[in-house]
Amino acid sequence: MLVRGLIEDTIAAVATPLGEGGIGIVRVSGAEAIALVDQAFQSPKDKRLAGAGNWSLNYGWILDGEGNRIDEAVVSIMRAPHSYTREDVVEINCHGGIVPLQKTLERVLELGARLAEPGEFTKRAFLHGRIDLSQAEAVIDVIRAKTDRSHRLALRQLEGGLSEAFDGMRQELVGLLAAIEAGIDFPDEVGDMEPEAVIAICDSVNEQIQSLLETADTGRVLREGVDTAIVGRPNVGKSSLLNMLVRENRAIVTEIPGTTRDVIEEIVNIGGFPFVVRDTAGIRHTEDVIEKIGVERAQALMEGADLVLCVVDGSTPMHREDIDLFEQLRDKPAVLVVNKSDLGSAVSDEVYRHKLPETPIVRISAVTGQGLEELEETVVSEVTKGRIDLTDRSVIVTRVRHKQALREAQESLVAARNTVENGLPMDLVAIDVRGAAERLGEVTGHTVSDEVIDRIFADFCIGK
Ligand SMILES: Nc1nc2c(ncn2[C@@H]2O[C@H](COP(=O)(O)OP(=O)(O)OP(=O)(O)O)[C@@H](O)[C@H]2O)c(=O)[nH]1
Ligand SMILES: [Mg+2]
Incomplete structure (x- = not known):
């Protein structure tokens, strides 16, 4: 899994909807999260958050810069890597009102956190390799699900059902690619793969792609x-x-x-x-x-x-x-x-x-x-249209992005097959097989541009 650059700053945002509620949460994530909130935290027995146990809840007050109390709060500590983002995460549970939440957030920002962008917590979970891209997309689908069935589908994707299907196909192609390249690099020792063997793998992956494509309309x-x-x-x-x-x-x-x-x-x-x-x-x-x-x-x-x-x-x-x-x-x-x-x-x-x-x-x-x-x-x-098996085990493609990747992978595989059938050299076959593997890798995020990643997370809400 790629880790794109170092993620050094500590981010913060209100993670609950704006308005009145029983509680509201300010979420902070990053290397400085605990030390930073500690500076605004006062407990009855002067306990410091730095010494608080992992997965602990800590009762106290959030103070402003002058030492005045902003709100009564319960602060939870989740240390890296066992947290949503895999970084140190602190969640300040305040009273759920706009003013206490806003003031608590401002205080945390004053102490050095940066306001998180939409989806940035989940993006960090992805960049740190806790979830892949299709699982990150499922997070927003779970939040937005309108019916029980869409919710279950999103959860299955979050658990990695779709990732497994895509990874499985990708692995088959990566294996094929390795075998083809070994034949090219060591013509005497290994020799070219049998054309029938190449075609058989292309066809098998193609069949899996086809059955996923057939779920795409229902999935959408x-x-x-x-x-x-x-x-x-x-x-x-x-x-x-x-x-x-x-x-x-x-x-x-x-x-x-x-x-x-x-x-x-x-x-x-x-x-x-x-x-x-x-x-x-x-x-x-x-x-x-x-x-x-x-x-x-x-x-x-x-x-x-x-x-x-x-x-x-x-x-x-x-x-x-x-x-x-x-x-x-x-x-x-x-x-x-x-x-x-x-x-x-x-x-x-x-x-x-x-x-x-x-x-x-x-x-x-x-x-x-x-x-x-x-x-x-x-x-x-x-x-x-009676086509789709909607049992809990089946994998369903829900996004246009995934459908597009499947279509392009399919085209590459058809091209690879034709190249083999026409008796052309194996390095030409390798190009198309690699193309297909890359398209499939875009869905899970193995091979994907930063631009696509940014677009996916821009769709999220602040604080998620
Ligand atoms: N008896 C009977 N009357 C109906 C039925 N459905 C609608 N109506 C009546 O038909 C009239 C028009 O119903 P609407 O639902 O407003 O019809 P509409 O197609 O939305 O009409 P417009 O908005 O003007 O295009 C109303 O007086 C309804 O009460 C039905 O199944 N049986
Ligand atoms: Mg009408």
């Missing part, structure tokens, strides 16, 4: 949420559907067509998947300036969505506007939601199916709640 939606647009002509019950999905009266529902003008967004947990559901303005031709903007937004959202819930009123015949909308739905992952089933059915499934042969149809009533379960099941199976 588990991490980011399924971008879902509810569309349909005015008054068919789009806002009522949103309310039904979130189980509260979130959007305004009236019998007046054109009620919704702006986009309303809610995160809903459906079958363990986070869905970012957007209710939009009913799509129709209108001269109303505000409504027109809403209609344009609805159309744009539909185009960008992962999933479209297209709502029609099943109790009335199809409208021209419904049919226009169906045209735009072709080739999009969508579910046709036939609403108002409590008022009877004016159009048969066959007629809808004729217009939208590939789209699943679910009949619901947003007023009685009938059909909700079937709709939720349909929506989840549209997202997973």
Whole structure:
């Protein structure tokens, strides 16, 4: 594992959210962390933190520069390397208010700590080799997880499940590379590898890459949420559907067509998947300036969505506007939601199916709640398409960065295979094998640029 330069300064930040809480924590990490906080610490029996036991909690007061008490605190000591960052870490547990936390932080900075950048504690854990890059990314995913299932997935990645898969493939390629290079360097003693043996390893790694790539779409939606647009002509019950999905009266529902003008967004947990559901303005031709903007937004959202819930009123015949909308739905992952089933059915499934042969149809009533379960099941199976094994053991790719690395590694392996098949020299094969190994190493951080590292940690919150 690379250690990029020496990390010498001691950093500090408020690690808890800004606002009122039972406690708030100022976290300090670095070689000077204990000595530095010690200067601001006063215990009832004049105990010094320098002599405090490892993993100890120390009760006392935090003092300002003039010796006045800032706050009552419990200070925890975690000495290197058994800490989050692998450095000495001190956590000052203050009362959870903005002023005590801010003042405590200021005091620590005054004594010589530097304000930490977002993600810098986790970055240090990475630079010191406690976790790899994909585990560092999982930290933020654990924090941001919206559903139980995304949380479990992030935890598995934090535990190193994804790292193992990538490392395993990378090791196979590094082994292959060593064998190829030995053949090049010692043609008489070792000799070139058999082409079949090279191809067999390339194919085996390629298969593993392929099965990981197949998890990427599901993985992404588990991490980011399924971008879902509810569309349909005015008054068919789009806002009522949103309310039904979130189980509260979130959007305004009236019998007046054109009620919704702006986009309303809610995160809903459906079958363990986070869905970012957007209710939009009913799509129709209108001269109303505000409504027109809403209609344009609805159309744009539909185009960008992962999933479209297209709502029609099943109790009335199809409208021209419904049919226009169906045209735009072709080739999009969508579910046709036939609403108002409590008022009877004016159009048969066959007629809808004729217009939208590939789209699943679910009949619901947003007023009685009938059909909700079937709709939720349909929506989840549209997202997973039954392809992905979501058992706790399976490894799932959640980030575009990882998917990209897999794709590029795959391209290099295909190129390596072709080079072998065309009977070209082994040093050309080596170039592509090395390329593939490097791409895989980017995910765990074995081979990655500082720029990529900075970008990853910039996504973190302060104090993490
Ligand atoms: N009987 C019945 N009425 C419904 C049902 N769903 C919605 N409605 C009624 O239909 C009317 C329109 O519902 P909305 O949810 O506001 O429809 P919308 O598609 O959001 O309408 P716009 O925002 O104007 O495009 C309201 O009076 C609802 O009470 C249903 O399943 N059955
Ligand atoms: Mg509406």
